Amino acid sequence: MTGRFARHEGHFDPGQRVANLLMVGLFVALIGSGIGLVLVTGGPWFVWLQRVHRWATYLxxxxxxxxxxxxxxxxxGYRGVARAMHLGGRLPLQVAQRLWPGWLDRQREPTMTAExxxxxxxxxxxxxxxxLGPLERHEFETxxxxxxxxxxELILLAPLPGLLHRATPPELCPRWEP
Structure with a gap:
């Protein structure tokens, strides 16, 4: 409850991860047992599904x-979290550093590589x-x-020759005049 956790690299603090996994699992149990209660009428399966549904609700x-x-x-420890989640994502730097240190460090890194x-x-x-000539082509492929x-870069640019082939030369395009 203090919002103080060991350093982690995720977007969620460890408590959020556990709560999210519990919620998903319990919602699956609730939905599955609810559908089973609608489909099964009476008998031992109905009793079993009803118990699962009740305990999933309790949990x-x-x-x-x-x-x-x-x-x-x-x-x-979570002051400011509501503002980050619901009011445009603005959060005091100290809160972001405490809750999401790995994410904050990644946001501070330059986007371009230093290579x-x-x-x-x-x-x-x-x-x-x-x-490229045959020799240059061989060297480049190696x-x-x-x-x-x-x-x-090759994967990124590979579609361009096909797109260029389909493009209409400017002299064949009608001029647009407002």
Missing amino acids: ITPVLIGHIVIAAGLPP PPCPFTTSVASLLIGA HLRQCPMCLE
């Missing part, structure tokens, strides 16, 4: 109440449009087997 009630209390930000670009990446487009950066 899910405090889990849901706890979820609502924490989501409302009532415990001291220098591969000098062969400019050859990807040339390969796709057929502009390089491609060892370079994940160029392979990723």
